Amino acid sequence: MAAVQWRSRGRNYEAELQRCRPEAAPVEFGDYHPLKPIMVTDTKTRRGARKGSTSSSSSSSSSAAPDPLSSMLDGTDPLSMFAAASATETPALSHSASTGDLGRKKREKETEEAVGPDFEPWSVKRGEILARFTTTEKLSINLFMGSDKGKAPSPGSSAVSEKVRTRLEELDDLEEGSQRELLNLSQQDYANRIEELNQSLKEAWASDQKVKALKIVIQCSKLLSDTSVIQFYPSKFVLITDILDTFGRLVYDRIWTMCSDPRPLSDSFTVDDVNDTAKETCLNWFFKIASIRELLPRLYVEAAILKCNRFLNKSGIQETLPRLTAMIRGIGDPLVAAYTRAYLCRVGMEVAPNLKDSLNRNFFDLLGSFRQISSESVQNQLVQQRVEVPEYLTLYSPAINWILQCIAYRAPEPLLTEMMERCKKLGNNALLLNSVMRAFRPDFVATRATDFIGMIKDCDEAGFPKHLLFGSLGRSLACADPPESERLTILNEAWKVITKVRSPRDYINCAEIWVEFTCRHFTKRENNTVMADIIKHMTPDRAFEDAYPQLQSVIRKILTYFNDFSVLFSMERFLPFLDMFQKDSVRVEVCRSIMEVFIKHQLEPTRDPVILNAMLHICKTMHDSVNALTLEDEKRSLSLLIIGFIRMVCFGRDFEQQLSFCVEARATFCNLEPVLVQLIHTVNQLAMETRRVMRENHSRKTAAFVRACAAYSFITIPSLSSIFSRLSLYLQSGQVALANQCLSQADAFLKAAVSILPDVPRSISIEGKLRSSESFLMDFINNFLATLLVIPDHPEHGVLYLVRGLLNMVQDYTWEDNSDAKVRVYVSALPLLAAMSQETYLYSIPKVDSNETLYGGDPKFLSEINKLCETLIGQVLDHLKSLGRDEHSTRRQGALAFSLFGVLLAHGDLRNNKLSQLAVNLWNLSHKHGYCDTRVSVRTLESIKQQAVQHDMSHLSDTVQRLTLQSRT
């Protein structure tokens, strides 16, 4: 087989293209749109397998067939339907899963309906309170009966004897008067103990010890009358009311299940649906609770099971609420009373949100007993515990806020006005004022902002801290707008007070809130002043170190309102403000958020030096945070942000400055590979842009410039670690250099690409998985081959220097075992060589002479090509032979033979007998084992027949006769 003689078929690309053009099919404009449903109605194809000559085309017409995409969007989109369904389903599922109790689920649903989602639920407040009211003082729990709270059993040591002992202890504990006092508890210990009590409550309930459960609840609520370590009281309230909630739920659910025989009660059950046993049980609970000696536990426990009144009579809740409200008057300690009211309001809102009266009643009672706060016994207590009055007053906030929130919820305007008047009557009590501002609707507060400022000013200086008042006002103003004309006065008045706050912590908490207002309504001038003020306050003693979250929030707010970066950076204080973020992680986070906003809102490319400098600074900060320990993901996202910036930089026609920017950027961002890749792309683009501007005629100056661009790419590419980015960038830059008539540069790029080919690893990691690199490499080589057609040979090297170089590399490369890749490269090199031997090339680069002009069809050159082809075919045939030796590789053999056949048919001159004999042999070989797709074979034959009709192709008809089609057997 060695003596294959290659002759390339002469091609007339023009004529072929003409033949391939579809017959013009008239298309009506009105109907046709590329995005309309496409239906191929008619396809006319002619043979022609050259690159660049589209071989098929479709004429299309619109049809009434529904677009599958749009039909998805008309309302009944299954995804959103599913989401909607699951939104309602999920809470139900999780509930029934956690408790298996229908009653609870129903109850919660009901509450939601009555209260609505715009009511901020207690669960939100809960966490806030726990986080805010903390103490380092030692706490104590005083219980008259205990749960197993001796020592937390060490995990794993649940020996039986241990269990028995604790059981016995438990029994002892239940004895009357077994008082237990736990002293010296840290706050965490305290919370743990309470949680233990909660657990033992559930256990007791589960093991049917109802009396014990009640005792636990009573003892817990008794703890609420203890106001030692008063700073912790709000948190204590939260912890203990959790237990009460549990208890209330348990009792309700139990009675509910008693009625669920034979079928569960509906949500809206009436007293008549409740059976006698359930009623009796319920009544028993109420009698038991009514005989609790102490006031506070009696109140709390009755409030906890308030809902159970539904089982007894219709008006039970309605009558109980006012009575409990009145009973709270008996609590002497104002703080304890305020929190009891808060609890009652909470339960009331949950159970009967429509009963507003007792809410109001609670508030008026609260006002009525307000003077208690300054009473002697309270003062003594504060002195004893060394708590300042302002601090003491803030302890009230959660309770009063909650009560007012309940009242203000969907309340009519006049009621709110009335409430405000009442507060005013009490001498503008700051504490109340604060709560009013927090609880009432922001728009209500905002329209009266000036009034509020007046009231705040009138407040007693010694009492409630004013910055908190302004903080609350600011919070309302952040959500609702005060009248236009008053805005500046409001800001001035507020800031006058804020700037006087001494403690940096208080200051920043308040200032942060007001930044929102400033950003919303004022220009950069005011904001600049505000930032300057913040810097002034936060810099001394490095106070900013403790205030990063607030400062970050300030930046976030400013970014939300100032999207125009030229305005943003023209605020003189913005960058100095950023300088306050000195902790690396925070700094990067801030920069990142700025970049995100930049990418989102900077739509026009910019050359504004202010923006560029600032952004470069910010990007550099991000880049500099990358170190050896940075995660891949982190690097990737940082790179994306920086790339986003680079893409937005454009100096217009000032190409040189753009290049020097890229030089600077390369130096700055050298650690982030994706950024470097982007920079190379940018420079390549720059070169092409220059070419476009010069209309392909480079002047001396622009020629030097594009060479500089090429040089930039050439020295940047080697610093990339990813071999495939290097390869593709070499190729691309080579193409760009060629397009710009920089022949030696293009040569260098391509040579460099060829020279690193052996370094391509056999497998690369993609998205964390190891994949074979073969397909990527094949892609690259095919691409590379296509480029080689237009590369003129270097005068100092031999003919087809690059092609040979590439093929040599391919030969030496260690391909995967059992792979035909090498041979497939050889097969795909044949069309290139065939194309090179044409008189006029299929494509060329303007202003660049390709080999066609250099050699002008010199026979020596052609024979050189033919020799090369023969060698390649020889290699392929050898390989086919070796494949034939193995049973398992016959399928591969067939496919390979067929592809070589295709190449011969398209590019070989089959008038040559030997070649046509070879083609026939290959055809037979590919069909030998029956792996060939019959349809493809049939179509191939048809196409050959069609070609044979043309005048210079008549020889093909002979060949066709020799190609036999195997029938499937």
Next chain:
Amino acid sequence: MSVTLDIRLKRANKVYHEGETVAGVIVLACKEAMQHHGISLSMEGLVNLQLSSKSVGVFEAFYNSVKPIQLISCNIEVAKAGKIPGGKTEIPFEFPLLTKGNKVLYETYHGVFVNIQYTLRCDMKRSLLAKDLSRNCEFIVHCQPQKAKVVPTPVNFSITPDTLQNIRERSSLPKFLIKGHLDATNCVISQPLTGELVVENSDVPIKSIELQLVRVETCGCAEGYARDATEIQNIQIAEGDVCHGLPIPIYMVFPRLFTCPTLETTNFKVEFEVNVVIVLHDDHLITENFPLKLCRV
């Protein structure tokens, strides 16, 4: 051969009135069939009188007179000797709640020296080898509602150092003024005791204000009697130094079983009182007593 015996009344709250029928079932549960020598059921109403230890000496003379007073008693045979099948057997029963002669069915009351109690008792006789089984079940009798209309008779009170009696040193007493009212001293037993109390002023802070419900039980006959007052329950209505001038509600539910309509018979009396107790921070104890008349409507 375990068997359980239980009495279940039809009414969940077990409350019956005179003239009504006490109905229910005896529930027998055993694994396999079982022999027995007869099951009987009896109903009994008793007043138990007891003398307090401090008066025992004086009244030894008429010791006999404190033997229990029977109010009602009857007995029926539920089943003759025989066999009950395995599983759960329910035998229904009914007792008319009727007295003989001019005896009155007093309301159920659990006190210290006077106890009025109604019970059902079921006995199952068995062979010599097995123990006899018995089961008690208390049911509650409410007396017939009072025909006459209850006049609430509210009472106002005002407590100052001057209104107090039984003081050792009047001079050491701090100044205070506590006003208030009870909505009724003629109370309906099923409704709470209500009223209001205002601390107008007090030199010494108040520690606690409580309502003490007291039973006054008298046992005796013509020869003499013993009268004892004991606490039923103590309900705190104010804790700590309450706000002056703000009315604090007085509210107390009368506990079931431990209270009954005020009762006066030839042999014993059951009366109730409420004390408003004010504890000052220096542990001064100020008590104001109000006799109550309870009734059922």
